[in-house]
Amino acid sequence: MLITGVRLFSYRSYDELRFDPQPKLNVIVGANAAGKTNILEAIYLCAVGRSFRTRRDQDLINMAAAGAYVGIDLENKTGRRKIEFKFRRDGKQVLIDGQPVRRIGELMGVLNAVLFSPEDLSLVKDSPEERRRFMDMELCQLRPAFFYRLQQYNAALKQRGALLRAGLETGLAPDPGMLDMWDDQLTELGGDIMLIRREFMDELSTLARDINRRITGGREELFAFYKPNVAFPDGDRGDVRTALNAALYNSRQEDMRRGFTTRGPHRDDIGILLDGHDVRTFGSQGQQRTAALSMKLSELALMRSEKGEAPVLLLDDVLSELDGDRQRELLSSAFDCQCFLTATSPDGLEEVPNMTVFECANGKLARV
Ligand SMILES: Nc1ncnc2c1ncn2[C@@H]1O[C@H](COP(=O)(O)OP(=O)(O)O)[C@@H](O)[C@H]1O
Ligand SMILES: [Mg+2]
The missing domain is CATH 1.20.1050.90 (RecF/RecN/SMC, N-terminal domain)
Structure with missing residues (x-):
């Protein structure tokens, strides 16, 4: 499972974002409230059909806008696919490969993702x-x-x-x-x-x-x-x-x-x-x-x-919550996954192979 493009328009804190991730580890660094989790939220939305942070679609639309757009280009076993969400103040539309879906369930399995956030650490x-x-x-x-x-x-x-x-x-x-x-x-x-x-x-x-x-x-x-x-x-x-x-x-x-x-x-x-x-x-x-x-x-x-293929792994701010051994275990489990990892700094990741760092600031994402 490989995400090749993420497009956001008027989504959360973003005006416009074009993000072309790399096949292995994508590290997104930035200060608090820079908009890192917003990106993972948009990706996970395309996997499960709803946000992991809110039940209200309205929250996803930028406060200054009338609607929002999330588009993900990906490659899975079946080939190239495109998932799109169009939010308006009065409802939403979901498209797969340009075709509107009748039921949100049709989305399930097109993009598979596993999300790991600090809340998951208190699962027990x-x-x-x-x-x-x-x-x-x-x-x-x-x-x-x-x-x-x-x-x-x-x-x-x-x-x-x-x-x-x-x-x-x-x-x-x-x-x-x-x-x-x-x-x-x-x-x-x-x-x-x-x-x-x-x-x-x-x-x-x-x-x-x-x-x-x-x-x-x-x-x-x-x-x-x-x-x-x-x-x-x-x-x-x-x-x-x-x-x-x-x-x-x-x-x-x-x-x-x-x-x-x-x-x-x-x-x-x-x-x-x-x-x-x-x-x-x-x-x-x-x-x-x-x-x-x-x-x-x-x-x-x-x-x-x-x-029969590795899902996309979304690691939201969890690394700093784990000790060295656990960090290594987590990252080595992700060896064959495309991974999106957010952190306030890239400290501790120096030795990780195939890593690309992006800096998230002022509503933009720039490759470091
Ligand atoms: N609907 C919205 N419109 C505009 N800004 C929003 C909206 N929802 C969230 N935000 C802003 O997004 C920021 C939080 O982004 P987030 O991705 O959680 O940051 P972090 O980098 O800490 O993960 C906050 O500044 C918040 O005000
Ligand atoms: Mg965050």
């Missing part, structure tokens, strides 16, 4: 929401079907929630037939989500264990596993659905009292053990960061093997 400590996002961002790129299921599940969840809240506000219990209908939809969609997440975590777990062994010199044994909110047997699709449907049904009284859906894959989590103990509560900060790095690098490895 963060809330379950962050860990679900860790699974979902990769799964959406690898399996468009997962993306559609998740989108539909969230829409159904919203509807069920509205029904429960209306019940609370009016004091009238929601129509059981309506609840049945939403439960059936959530069961069908949620069951698939749970199966796909479990399969993903099973594969990821082995990779993460091996990587963590390598980083710690074999001293620590990492075990990462899927923690579904609704437990289900090792069975087929029918078993998962039975379990989820029963959980939804059995929690109805509580859901009506609280005004939201208390059970289901929207409350899933990942468990991470180190030598059999929960890293979250027992690990030192160093162990937690190493575990997070291992998890992230295993995502990179999984994406590489599933897609």
Whole structure:
């Protein structure tokens, strides 16, 4: 996977940016607020269809402009491709190879990217929401079907929630037939989500264990596993659905009292053990960061093997957060990737081969 051109117009702090990256390591250096992360955000947007920093497309448009443009030229296994986003104050348009897409899901898999930001280093400590996002961002790129299921599940969840809240506000219990209908939809969609997440975590777990062994010199044994909110047997699709449907049904009284859906894959989590103990509560900060790095690098490895080509790696300000050994581990894992790395200075990168440094200042990017 190779990005050959990045074009931004009125995107975030940029008026106009033309950036032709190099095939290996692209280091973007600049002061705080110079606009470094804005570039990685635009690239990741083209991989997953939305910003990792905001849910509101409006935030992406330069404050002084009426619209914004992001264009990425790339080469993947299938050949040359072009992804474009056109944002206006009243909506957006996405184009692939010049053709408008009907559904944003069509974008998934055209550009594969793995993003690593300082927030990822606290993956272990963060809330379950962050860990679900860790699974979902990769799964959406690898399996468009997962993306559609998740989108539909969230829409159904919203509807069920509205029904429960209306019940609370009016004091009238929601129509059981309506609840049945939403439960059936959530069961069908949620069951698939749970199966796909479990399969993903099973594969990821082995990779993460091996990587963590390598980083710690074999001293620590990492075990990462899927923690579904609704437990289900090792069975087929029918078993998962039975379990989820029963959980939804059995929690109805509580859901009506609280005004939201208390059970289901929207409350899933990942468990991470180190030598059999929960890293979250027992690990030192160093162990937690190493575990997070291992998890992230295993995502990179999984994406590489599933897609048969290396994804683009986006490293936003993470190097300064890691010690020397971890830095080397991270950079050596990126040996065959095109990589975009932001930092406030190029210190510590002197020995890295195939590096090109760009300086980001005053809304421009210049090769150093
Ligand atoms: N919609 C916008 N319009 C204009 N400027 C913006 C917009 N969104 C963010 N910015 C500016 O972008 C800058 C932050 O860019 P960022 O890429 O996060 O910097 P850094 O180099 O620290 O990563 C800030 O100065 C912020 O004010
Ligand atoms: Mg930044």
